Amino acid sequence: xxxxxxFLHRPTDLDEAIRLKAEHGDAATFHAGGTxxxxxxxxxxxxxxxxxxxxxxxxxxxxxxxxDGTISIGSLSTHDxxxxxxxxxxxxxxxxxxxxxxxNIRVRIAGTLGGVLCFAEPHADAPTLLCALxxxxxxxxxxxxxxxxxxDFHLGEFTTARADDEILASIEIAPQSAGTxxxxxxxxxxxxxxxGVAAVWSTDNAQRLSLWAGAISACPTRLSRAEEAAAELxxxxxxxxxxxxLRDAVRADAQAIDAHDDLHxxxxxxxxxxxxxxxxxxxxxxx
Amino acid sequence: MDxxxxxxxxxxxxxLWAIFFDxxxxxxxxxxxxxxxxxxxxxxFSATMRQKIGPFKLEVPTRIEIDSYDIERQVCLKAVGADKxxxxxxxxxxxxxxxxxxxxxxxxxxxxxxxxxxxAGRLASLGYPIVRKRSEQLFAEFEARLRAExxxxxxxxxxxxxxxxxxxxxxxxxxxxxxxxxxxAAATAAGAADPSARNAAPPPRAAAQRREPPxxxxxxxxxxAGTTELVFLWPRLGIxxxxxxxxxxxxxxxxxxPWWWLAAPLLGVAASLGRRGG
Numbered sequence: 143x144x145x146x147x148x149f150l151h152r153p154t155d156l157d158e159a160i161r162l163k164a165e166h167g168d169a170a171t172f173h174a175g176g177t178x179x180x181x182x183x184x185x186x187x188x189x190x191x192x193x194x195x196x197x198x199x200x201x202x203x204x205x206x207x208x209x210d211g212t213i214s215i216g217s218l219s220t221h222d223x224x225x226x227x228x229x230x231x232x233x234x235x236x237x238x239x240x241x242x243x244x245x246n247i248r249v250r251i252a253g254t255l256g257g258v259l260c261f262a263e264p265h266a267d268a269p270t271l272l273c274a275l276x277x278x279x280x281x282x283x284x285x286x287x288x289x290x291x292x293x294d295f296h297l298g299e300f301t302t303a304r305a306d307d308e309i310l311a312s313i314e315i316a317p318q319s320a321g322t323x324x325x326x327x328x329x330x331x332x333x334x335x336x337x338g339v340a341a342v343w344s345t346d347n348a349q350r351l352s353l354w355a356g357a358i359s360a361c362p363t364r365l366s367r368a369e370e371a372a373a374e375l376x377x378x379x380x381x382x383x384x385x386x387x388l389r390d391a392v393r394a395d396a397q398a399i400d401a402h403d404d405l406h407x408x409x410x411x412x413x414x415x416x417x418x419x420x421x422x423x424x425x426x427x428x429x
Numbered sequence: 430m431d432x433x434x435x436x437x438x439x440x441x442x443x444x445l446w447a448i449f450f451d452x453x454x455x456x457x458x459x460x461x462x463x464x465x466x467x468x469x470x471x472x473x474f475s476a477t478m479r480q481k482i483g484p485f486k487l488e489v490p491t492r493i494e495i496d497s498y499d500i501e502r503q504v505c506l507k508a509v510g511a512d513k514x515x516x517x518x519x520x521x522x523x524x525x526x527x528x529x530x531x532x533x534x535x536x537x538x539x540x541x542x543x544x545x546x547x548x549a550g551r552l553a554s555l556g557y558p559i560v561r562k563r564s565e566q567l568f569a570e571f572e573a574r575l576r577a578e579x580x581x582x583x584x585x586x587x588x589x590x591x592x593x594x595x596x597x598x599x600x601x602x603x604x605x606x607x608x609x610x611x612x613x614a615a616a617t618a619a620g621a622a623d624p625s626a627r628n629a630a631p632p633p634r635a636a637a638q639r640r641e642p643p644x645x646x647x648x649x650x651x652x653x654a655g656t657t658e659l660v661f662l663w664p665r666l667g668i669x670x671x672x673x674x675x676x677x678x679x680x681x682x683x684x685x686x687p688w689w690w691l692a693a694p695l696l697g698v699a700a701s702l703g704r705r706g707g
Contacts, residue, residue, distance in 0.1 A: 360623020402558035
């Protein structure tokens with residue numbers, strides 16, 4: 143099926159893009175990689191008279207390391223670019239590995255991180271790990287710039303805290319301590335994950351474990367019992383022993399998740415997957 | 430998907446009936462339901478259902494049919510519609526049961542709404558959980574708006590809920606609250622125009638029983654209700670005009686006035702007018 147006709151605007155700077163959106167209002171939408179939007183336009187479940195293509199805006203591209211060590215990922219960075227970026231590979235190898243396995247090669251080449259976050263399809267990989275990493279997003283709109291923690295950005299299925307006239311400019315990740323390791327493990331029968339679990343384990347930080355489950359519910363869910371149990375653990379425990387102490391808490395967290403039966407699997411099956419994937423992710427973070 | 434609202438409300442059956450049998454009024458309680466128009470008096474209505482899930486917008490022209498009703502006791506209706514843009518269809522069957530319960534000075538009414546909803550098409554491919562979640566939100570919002578509507582009816586009292594999810598405030602005993610005003614109920618109830626019927630023993634609970642609508646039915650104020658509209662009746666118009674032309678031709682051929690060419694067709698057209706509505 144072909145998409146209905148629309149006007150394609152190709153602004154070269156952010157101000158022009160924001161002005162175009164203000165001019166056309168609800169009849170216009172922003173377009174990044176197109177792996178979500180164009181599919182929806184072709185399926186005729188979405189229609190816009192004006193599509194504002196952001197790909198000409200250089201300010202939204204690339205991965206930068208700020209002076210304070212914060213990693214700034216431009217929203218137009220593709221999954222493939224993130225997977226192969228030297229800064230990400232060195233500082234966040236867990237995130238580079240995630241980006242290497244997103245969907246298929248076509249999606250990784252064309253799909254952007256900003257697009258995934260803004261479209262807010264629940265069965266996505268990146269949002270879960272970004273929540274575990276305590277990342278935050280920078281939004282630009284007619285009223286200026288604002289920052290929102292990734293954990294508060296996702297409000298539900300296809301719904302985020304971004305206003306319609308705002309552009310997601312970048313995703314910021316605070317510098318990780320030397321003893322911090324992150325991992326993401328997912329499983330699904332399709333290219334989208336049925337369940338994904340992200341763990342960030344810090345051996346030199348009071349906040350020892352950040353554990354999040356994604357794709358199983360409307361937005362990423364924190365496994366707080368497991369995090370609290372991890373804070374009580376002695377340092378230097380081997381991975382198997384650490385998991386043995388956390389297993390019950392993770393299972394309790396998994397049972398509390400508001401999961402539903404769908405094409406990706408039954409609710410109980412997906413809750414079971416949370417425990418399995420949490421074990422793999424935690425063990426990947428520990429020596 | 431099946432949904433149910435089971436609540437004990439501090440209102441008379443008449444008050445609730447006034448809301449549920451006034452399709453325009455009940456539509457106002459359904460989030461996203463707009464442009465309600467009465468197509469056939471007390472039987473068929475058209476409306477537009479608008480919903481939004483993230484960027485996905487749904488606009489479904491919907492036809493609402495009242496299948497049967499039993500005054501102040503039950504109304505069965507169905508709503509069917511399709512969104513051409515997204516190829517999404519919605520089919521809702523709903524049964525609303527009212528059962529008045531008198532406890533002390535207060536009049537309480539048990540409201541039982543059972544609904545079955547089917548959503549199909551491209552937008553439904555978003556996933557069952559998403560559609561179900563939105564539907565649950567709609568029903569919850571509908572119940573909240575109904576309670577607000579009732580609180581306007583009888584002053585300022587909150588409604589009482591016998592569902593487990595009700596909060597502490599809403600489960601306060603109804604006896605502690607002022608009784609509803611019978612006058613208000615009589616003035617607003619759809620079935621209140623016939624007081625004798627309300628005082629008589631309750632009718633048997635035959636769900637499919639259709640009764641004559643009360644004269645003061647709230648939908649009676651729909652645009653165009655009670656007026657007579659003149660329309661051309663087909664194929665009578667074509668036949669009449671053809672006959673008139675033939676008559677005029679014959680008359681002129683027989684030496685009558687050429688005004689027959691004007692008068693005969695006009696008479697044919699006039700004879701083709703009929704009445705609609707009323």
